[in-house]
Amino acid sequence: MAEPFLIGENMTGGYGKADILHDCTVAVEKGRIAVIVGPNGAGKSTAMKAVFGMLPLRAGTVRLNGEDITALSPQDRVARGMAFVPQNQNIFTSLTVEENLEMGAFLRRDDIRPTIEEVYNLFPILREKRRQPAGELSGGQRQQVAVGRALMTRPSLLMLDEPTAGVSPIVMDELFDRIIEVARSGISILMVEQNARQALEIADRGYVLVQGSNAYTDTGKALLADPEVRRTFLGG
Amino acid sequence: MEFLNAAVVLANFVLIPATAYGAQLALGALGVTLIYGILRFSNFAHGDTMAFGTMVTILVTWWLQSLGIGLGPLPTALLALPVGIAATAAMLLVTDRVVFRFYRKQKAVPVTLVIVSIGVMFILNGLVRFIIGPDDQRFADGARFIVNVRDFEAWSGLQEGLAIRTTQGITLVTAVITVALLFWFLNHTRTGKSMRAFSDNEDLALLSGINPERVVTITWIIVAALATIAGVLYGLDKSFKPFTYFQLLLPIFAAAIVGGLGNPLGAIAGGFVIAYSEVAVTYAFKKVLGYLLPDRLEPDGLVQLLSTDYKFAVSFAILVIVLLFRPTGLFRGKSV
Numbered sequence: 182m183a184e185p186f187l188i189g190e191n192m193t194g195g196y197g198k199a200d201i202l203h204d205c206t207v208a209v210e211k212g213r214i215a216v217i218v219g220p221n222g223a224g225k226s227t228a229m230k231a232v233f234g235m236l237p238l239r240a241g242t243v244r245l246n247g248e249d250i251t252a253l254s255p256q257d258r259v260a261r262g263m264a265f266v267p268q269n270q271n272i273f274t275s276l277t278v279e280e281n282l283e284m285g286a287f288l289r290r291d292d293i294r295p296t297i298e299e300v301y302n303l304f305p306i307l308r309e310k311r312r313q314p315a316g317e318l319s320g321g322q323r324q325q326v327a328v329g330r331a332l333m334t335r336p337s338l339l340m341l342d343e344p345t346a347g348v349s350p351i352v353m354d355e356l357f358d359r360i361i362e363v364a365r366s367g368i369s370i371l372m373v374e375q376n377a378r379q380a381l382e383i384a385d386r387g388y389v390l391v392q393g394s395n396a397y398t399d400t401g402k403a404l405l406a407d408p409e410v411r412r413t414f415l416g417g
Numbered sequence: 418m419e420f421l422n423a424a425v426v427l428a429n430f431v432l433i434p435a436t437a438y439g440a441q442l443a444l445g446a447l448g449v450t451l452i453y454g455i456l457r458f459s460n461f462a463h464g465d466t467m468a469f470g471t472m473v474t475i476l477v478t479w480w481l482q483s484l485g486i487g488l489g490p491l492p493t494a495l496l497a498l499p500v501g502i503a504a505t506a507a508m509l510l511v512t513d514r515v516v517f518r519f520y521r522k523q524k525a526v527p528v529t530l531v532i533v534s535i536g537v538m539f540i541l542n543g544l545v546r547f548i549i550g551p552d553d554q555r556f557a558d559g560a561r562f563i564v565n566v567r568d569f570e571a572w573s574g575l576q577e578g579l580a581i582r583t584t585q586g587i588t589l590v591t592a593v594i595t596v597a598l599l600f601w602f603l604n605h606t607r608t609g610k611s612m613r614a615f616s617d618n619e620d621l622a623l624l625s626g627i628n629p630e631r632v633v634t635i636t637w638i639i640v641a642a643l644a645t646i647a648g649v650l651y652g653l654d655k656s657f658k659p660f661t662y663f664q665l666l667l668p669i670f671a672a673a674i675v676g677g678l679g680n681p682l683g684a685i686a687g688g689f690v691i692a693y694s695e696v697a698v699t700y701a702f703k704k705v706l707g708y709l710l711p712d713r714l715e716p717d718g719l720v721q722l723l724s725t726d727y728k729f730a731v732s733f734a735i736l737v738i739v740l741l742f743r744p745t746g747l748f749r750g751k752s753v
C-alpha cells in the first residue's frame with residue numbers, strides 16, 4: 182500500500198506519566214476525509230494533538246508526505262501546510278471575525294485578500310459578520326470562524342476536532358457539506374466527530390478509538406455496516 | 418456670578434488637576450494592563466519602571482540645559498523623553514532576558530511572577546536611589562502657565578481666577594496622542610493585532626504561527642514608552658521623588674483593576690475614576706459651597722471628606738468596592 186499523505190503511526194504517549202495513547206495509528210490520503218470516532222475520553226483529541234506535535238510521543242512517528250515530522254514544533258508544522266482547529270477555545274473571541282482570519286494567515290507574507298474572499302464564499306454568514314467580535318457569534322458561526330481561520334494558511338491538511346460540537350442538525354449538515362467541498366479542493370481532512378453516523382457517511386476512512394487504541398479501522402461505509410460497531414458505538 | 422465663581426473654583430482645584438492626574442494614572446495603568454494581558458502577571462515593578470524612565474529623562478534634561486538647549490516655552494524634558502524611553506526599553510528587555518524569561522520557560526504560575534516582579538522592584542528601587550538620590554527633583558522649565566490667574570480675572574471679571582499650568586496642558590495633549598497611537602497600533606497593525614490575539618488565546622496564537630517571544634519583546638518596548646511618558650508627565654506636573662513613584666503603584670493598580678485588567682480602554686477609564694475620586698474626596702469644598710449656598714447656610718468647616726493624607730485609602734476603597742460587585746472590573750477584563 183502506498184504511503185498515505187499524513188500518518189501518525191503507532192503513537193504512544195500522554196500528558197504526564199501515564200500514557201493515553203497506546204500504539205495508535207491514524208492516517209489520511211491526499212484530498213480525502215478520515216474520521217476518528219469513539220466514546221468520551223477515548224483519546225481522540227489527544228491523538229489529534231499528538232499528530233500536531235502538541236504532545237510528546239514516547240513511541241511512534243508522524244509523517245507528512247513521506248517526511249518524518251515527529252520532532253517538529255506545532256508552528257513548524259503550520260509552516261509545512263498543516264492546520265488545526267482545536268476542540269475548545271478555537272477562536273479569538275475578542276477579535277473581529279476578519280481579524281481572526283487575518284491571524285490565521287499570520288505566517289503568510291503575500292496578499293491574503295483572495296483567501297479571505299474564498300472563506301467568505303465558503304461561509305457567507307461570516308462576510309456579514311466580519312466586523313463583529315467573534316465571541317458574539319452563535320456556536321455554529323463560531324465553528325465556521327474556527328474552520329475559516331485554519332483555512333487561511335491554505336493548508337494541505339486540515340485537522341478538525343469536533344467541528345460540529347454544539348451545532349444544530351441543519352447547520353451540522355451544512356458544515357459537513359462545506360467540509361466535503363474543502364476536501365474536493367484537494368485538502369486532506371482528519372477530523373474527530375461525536376456525530377459518528379453522519380461523519381462516517383462522508384468519511385473515506387474511519388477510526389474507532391477506544392481507550393487510546395485502535396478498536397476498528399475501515400472505510401466509513403464498512404464501519405457503518407459492521408454490526409459490531411453499530412451495536413457498541415452507533416447505538417444500534 | 419456666584420455660580421460662575423463656584424464653577425471656576427471647582428475647575429481650578431478639582432477638575433483640571435484631577436484630569437491631568439487621571440491622564441497620568443491612565444498611562445501608568447495602560448502599562449500594567451498590557452503586561453497583565455500579554456505576560457499574564459501583575460508587575461509590581463511598574464512604579465519603579467516609571468521612576469527609572471523619569472530619572473534617565475531628568476539626567477538628559479539637565480545635560481541639555483547645561484548645553485543651553487531647550488524648547489522655549491515647552492519643558493526641555495520633552496526633548497529628553499525619547500532617550501528616557503529608549504533607556505527604559507533597554508533596561509526592561511535586559512530584565513526580561515535575565516529574569517522573567519527564565520520563569521516564562523518554566524511556565525511559572527502568575528503568583529510566582531508577581532513575587533519575582535517584587536524582587537525586580539527592589540532592585541530598580543535601589544538603582545534609581547543610587548543614581549539620582551532619594552530626594553525631590555524639579556526639572557520643569559519653560560513657561561509655567563498657559564492661563565494664569567491674573568489674566569483670567571482681568572478677562573472674565575470674576576472674583577476667582579483660573580490657572581492652567583503648562584504641565585497640565587502638556588499632560589493632556591501628550592496622553593491623548595499616546596493613547597491614540599497605542600490604539601491605532603493595537604487595532605490596525607499586523608503586529609498589534611497579533612498582540613491582541615496572543616492576549617486573547619495564547620495556544621491558538623501559537624497554532625497560528627505567532628511568535629510569542631516577539632510579542633513579549635514588543636510589549637516591553639511599548640510598556641517602556643508608556644511608563645516613561647507617565648512618569649515624566651507626573652514628575653513635570655508635581656515633582657520627581659523615587660518614593661512617590663513607588664507609592665503610585667496603588668492608584669495605578671486600582672485604575673487597571675477597576676477598569677478590568679487586560680482591557681486598555683478600561684485602564685483609561687479606571688485612571689480617571691481613581692483620579693477624580695481621590696481629588697474630590699480630599700478637596701475642601703468650603704469655598705465652592707460658600708458661593709453656591711445662601712450666606713446663613715455657609716459651612717463652618719472645610720467640608721473635606723478626608724484629609725489628603727488618606728488619599729491612598731480612596732484608591733483602596735474603590736478597588737474593594739468594584740471587586741465586590743464586579744470582579745472583572747467595569748470593562749470586563751480578566752477576573753482576578
Ligand SMILES: Nc1ncnc2c1ncn2[C@@H]1O[C@H](COP(=O)(O)OP(=O)(O)OP(=O)(O)O)[C@@H](O)[C@H]1O
Pocket residue numbers: 196197201219220221222223224225226227228268
Ligand atoms: N491536558 C491534559 N492533561 C492531562 N490529561 C488529559 C489532558 N487532556 C485530556 N486528558 C486525559 O486524556 C484522556 C483522553 O482525553 P481526550 O480529550 O483525548 O478524549 P476525547 O476522546 O477527545 O474525549 P471527548 O469526546 O470528550 O472530547 C482523558 O482521560 C483525559 O482525562
Ligand SMILES: [Mg+2]
Pocket residue numbers: 225226227268342
Ligand atoms: Mg475531544
